Amino acid sequence: MTILMALLSCDLFPVVEQLPTITAQTSGSLIALPYDENFLFKCDAKGNPRPTYRWTKDGMDFDSHKDSRLIIEESSGTFLLPNTKEKTKYQGKYRCYASNKLGTAISEESEFIVPMVPKFPKEKTEPVVVTEGDSVVLECNPPQGIPPWQLYWMTNDLRHIEQNERVSMGLNGNLYFSNTLVSDSRDDYCCFASFSRIRTIVQKPLPCGSRQVPSHQLGRKIGQRLGRGVLQKRKPSILVPSSHSTTYIKKGEELELECIAEGLPTPGVEWIKMLENLPTRTQIKNYGKLLTISNVTDQVEGTYMCKAKNDLGEAEHHFQVVVEEPPSWQEEPVKSQLAEIGSDIHIKCSARGKPQPTITWKRNGQPLDDFPSTNYKVLDDRIIILRAEQRDTAVYQCEASNRHGTLLVNANVLVMNHPPLILTQNYLEYATMLGKSVIMDCRVFSSPPATINWRREDPEGSLDGERYSLLKNGSLQIHKVEMEDMGQYKCLANSSEGTMSLTTELFIKDSTRIVEPPQDMKVKRGSMAELECQVECDPTLRRELEILWMKDGMNILSNFSEGYFTDDGILQIVNVSHSDQGNYTCVVRTSLDQDTASAYITVLDVPAPPVQLTLSELKDRSVRLQWVAASDHNSPITEFIIQYEENHWEPEKWKEIIRVAGSQFSAPLTLYGHINYQFRVIAVNAIGRSHPSMPSKRYKTPPCGRDTLMFAPLLPVEHNGPGLEYKLSYRLLGVEDSWKEQMMKRHSFVVRDTQTFVPYEVKIQAFNSHGWAPEPRVVTGYSGEDLPLAAPEDISVEVLNSTLLRVSWSPVPQTALRGHLGGYTVHWWQTQSLLNSKRIPSERQSLTIPGNRSHTMVPGLKPFSEYSLTVNIFNRRGNGPSSSPISFTTPQGVPEQPPILRATNFQKDSITLVWAPPHETNGFLTGYLLQYQTVNETLGELKSVNINAPDTTQWVLRDLQDDNWYKFYLSACTQVGCGSAISEEGGTISEACNVSLQYHRYHLFQLGCGLTLSGYAVIPSGDGIWQLSEALNTSKCFHLVEGLSPGTVYTVRLQASHRVDDPSIFEEVFKTRKGEKLEMSSKHLVASQEWFVAIMCAVALLTLLVLIGCFVLKNKFGKYAGKTHSASEKPLKSSQQLFTDIKEDDSSEDSSTMSEDDGSEFDEDGSFIGEYSGFKRRVSTEEAVNSKSTLSVPA
DSSP, X not given: OBOOSSOOOTTTOTTSOEEEEEEEEOOEEEEOOTTOSEEXXXXXXXXXXXXXXXXXXXTEEEOGGGOTTSEEOTTSSOEEEEOOGGGGGGOEEEEEEEEETTEEEEOOOEEEEOOOOOOOOOOOOOOEEEETTOOEEEOOOOOOOSSOEEEEEEOTTSOBOOOOSSEEEOTTSOEEESSOOGGGOBSOOEEEEEETTTTEEEEOOSOOOEEEEOXXXXXXXHHHHHSXXXXXXXXXXXXXXXSOEXXXXXXXXXXXXXXXXXXXXXXXXXXXXXXXXXXXXXXXXXXXXXXXXSSOOGGGOEEEEEEEEETTEEEEEEEEEEEEEEEEEEEOOOOEEEEOTTOOEEEEOEEEEESOOEEEEEXXXXXXXXXXXXXXXXXTTEEEESSOOGGGOEEEEEEXXXXXXXXXXXXXXXXXXXXXEEOSOTTEEEEEETTOOEEEOOOEEEESOOEEEEEEEETTBOOOSTTEEEOTTSOEEXXXXXXXXXXXXXXXXXXXXXXXXXXXXXXXEOOOEEEEOOOOEEEETTSOEXXXXXXXXXXXXXXXXXXXEEETTEEHHHHOOTTEEEETTEEEEOSOOGGGOEEEEEEEEOSSOEEEEEEEEEEEOOOOOOEEEEEESOOSSEEXXXXXXXXXXXXXXXXXXXXXXXXXXXXXXXXXEEEEETTOOEEEEEOOTTOEEEEEEEEEESSOBOOXXXXXXXXXXXXXXXXXXXXXXXXXXXXXXXXXXXXXEEEETTTOOSOEEEEESSSEEEEOSOOTTOEEEEEEEEEETTEEOOOOOOEEEEOOOOOOOOOOEEEEEEEOSSSOEEEEEEOOOHHHHOSOEEEEEEEEEEEEETTTOOBOOOOOEEEEEESSOSEEEEOOOOSSEEEEEEEEEEESXXXXXXXXXXXEEOOOOOOOOOSOEEEEOOOSSOEEEEEOOOSOOSSOOOEEEEEEEEBSSSBOOOEEEEEOOTXXXXXXXXXXXXXXXEEEEEEEEOSSOBOOOEEEEEEOOSSOOOOOOOOOOOOOTTOTTOOOOOEEEEEETTTOOOEEOOOOOTTSSOOEEEEEOTTOEEEEEEESSSOTTSOOSEEEEEXXXXXXXXXXXXXXXXOSHHHHHHHHHHHHHHHHHHHHHHHHHHHHHSSOOOOOOOOOOOOOOSOOOOOOOOOOSTTSOOTTSOOOOSSOOBOTTSOBOOOOTTOOOOOOHHHHTOOSEEEEOOO
8 A cells, every 4th residue: 555645636637537626615604794794605526537515504505506695616616605695594514525436525514594683581689688798699691692792880870880899790790799788789880792893882771780778778677687787897798609519611712710708897809729830821800700721721720729718717619620621632533545456544533622523424415324344444533444455436425523522534545556657747857056956847647656767868877876866756966966977867657557757857056156345334424335246147147147235134125116227137226225225235146146245335324413412510610511422323533623602692503612522422611791691512423414403401591790991911931030010000091191100919909980881001011129110001991881871773674575575773972882882683574465465473583684774674574564674783782772663565376375275086187186275365365276186107288277265175177088186286375476386196097996984873871962972093904003083073963084005904992091901882793895985874965165165154153143143142132041951861771782784775774874863772682773853963064075985973
């Protein structure tokens, strides 16, 4: 007997008959969810002859071809079941059979489940009356449904019942009170069950709840029995579970052990595992009452104990946990066997599991017992076929099953004698390089197995030696190929049934190698880099030679298309940037071999600006500046330049103060008095200067307090003797004839009681014990400055254009300057806009003109506005008084660019353009200039449309060519001209391609629009990351979710908290549609944007009329009459299906409108109609026409 795995190929050798083999199938459970369009029952198989298919349902024949409702795939056994109302009758277990004349293969069994809408049973619930301090259990008894489901308790106003150590919900949905308080009394405890897969929430019928009799009200009745009217404490007792039991859990699942106790005071719960520690994955939840272990293994098995304790005692419960597992193959069964006639065949099917799986054998889908035979021997996990005959050819099935699952394997057994058949194509040519290995194929099909031999044909020779290996599949492998190995080879297959041969030829090629590899290089940012990779290869392989360039292991042409150019082994990088730095690899390859070489490109650039500037050691005339150097961009920093700016004399003008070495990161700075400094740092390297750093915080030095005369003292070598002193002589220039003299040893002297900014003559003469120094030179200096006394006069302005002004003035007399002239400052501010005569709050702007100038230009004015302007002079001490304000106006200018331009409503021959007017029109708006052209492979003719209506904000361009791409330019115009244009692109289409999403309003019981909600969360199905909205607008009954992807499944939650993991009021799964026009589930959507504008105008007019009426009433009656209205609330009377299938026909409910019915009722099947009492509202047309997939979530 010979075992051959996957040797047969019906495509290459149809003459070889093959048993059917299942290649694709539906397995497991198939649940009919309401939003699925159809349900796939798949069954594909291969074989020769081609298999035919049949199905069984619940063990009975099921002919899919006779059912017109099913969609059949003719080339296979697959069929589709549409999602119709009749799908319920198709519930059952299905199996596919694929047969040909040799045998039958069967698929795994799959079950089709049609979930019904879960309903709480109708029952009469009486209020529960208990004594304060007693325990109580409120039962839920939820209906069964498709998992996963969620149970929770809420009140009628949709507030979750608060749970804690005393009050908690069990896994069965019951609400347990370990003891009760007076505050627990209420009549609206309600149990809800949410089934997310079928998008349904159901509620236990009302009344559901309890009310409580406080003990002090029963004191006279129970006083004789208790002796006092206080709560009686009691030790714990276990409520859940009620009896000892064994828990069976499947390996890999999550273990849940629950222990809920009652008692007063409220008992605490502890968990232990007998004889060992709790497993590492153990989690304690639900206030200590629930033990969970995820992904259980055999180590979880054992005895667990929960212990409930309070001051009066304790109670215990033991759990026996048994870990089981579904069947798995202990040894993978052989799926295909080829045996010669007369041989013995062994089919082994060994499986493990807990409990031990039961093995069932079938032949061609029928029980093996249906085929009486004397040559079969069944031994538990194997079958032995003795002296096999051709009639024993069949597909044998082995099923291993226990209560946790079933495994199925089809084993094809083909019993036949067949002469050798070589499956490899004859006269194949092989090529390889010197020193490499080569494998020449010779795949043979034969029964009994053939003997395979290889020999050298041209030139003839033996294949003995270590370099030649015969592989198990018949192929010949030659190691370390030599030039002498080139030539023809023959493969011979020989068996008792016949002989067959195969001829192949081997060629030896020259190796492919890089002869000039790329070199490492350093390049400046913005320049061009070039890497060269020269290659040699075999001439016969030149056409297939491929040269690839990789950057950091990624293909450049596939991942970095911009800025890279390749040509015959040369890579050019244009306009090198920092992102281009990295390792570049040249890969040259043919079908036989390849070679690689790498080089590193380092990008050089000026340094990045220094960061984190801080000031320290703050003194009157000095400060220390510190900074942190940023990246040097691969060129070391050689020095730092520190600059300063002061905002009084020369604002925004930066000057260098000091330079330090590149190794320093701080510098002491010497400062002047009464200056408001800020500093910045520039880094320098061999490439150049960095951009300046961000400025430091400002530091203002204090002013000088008096006039001080200072001079440079003589150096010690210049004293020329002992007893050095100085004689200071000074007098008012042109006023005093005599000198005031002062002898001193220091090199500074304070002159007090001086006049403001008057000139002094000063001289200083040195003296020592040997006499006086030569007569000194007289210098002129000034006393301290003060603020100027006068303002410039003769102010005149000349408006040059809508944004530029020339202003001039007469100089201030020197006597009024009272200091060194610093310059002039022009101040101006806008007083009103000439468009609407609206007064504008004063926002002063200024321009400083240093030196003795009498005119300047004032830029940056706003067109069509009224301004006021003043001028003042300043000296080193400060500013003088301002001149009298002078008013002027600027002419109209061109408008700003419109802020928004959108192309919408793409049709075959038209596109609608929508825009917003410019924020600043700079004059009276006269209209718009719209230009457009095609931008396909070439630019088309630019066409223009003059729109003379300034209030127009949309335009429909008609008579466009279909299936073309256009670019639009829109600019706003005044009498002066048109401003800059905003552009947008869009294309006409050949058919409608709008993304669609039908909208359905989910009515949450009887909340109305007054519910305070923090938001919703929406997640793409399978993504795992919630996106949380902003707080919902509670004045609206909807919320718009934009930016959804077409054809995508999402989950949306509405919750009363900003925490995503908090319980939600409801949870919804939906799928956005594609290929249809957007609908908002309203019967009367506004058809066009013209209707939208008309409706908005009507709403504005109506609002205006209401306001006028309110003012009339106020004037007539003095104040508004007020009444308080409270909307009646009715409790829910039945379960409600919050999530229903979205309909597309006209009979669907208008979900964008809230009913004006007086109450919220339910239909007979328990689905919630969901109408709000006495309130109606429609979704705005603006939301309805949005071309994106949107979801409107009710708030």
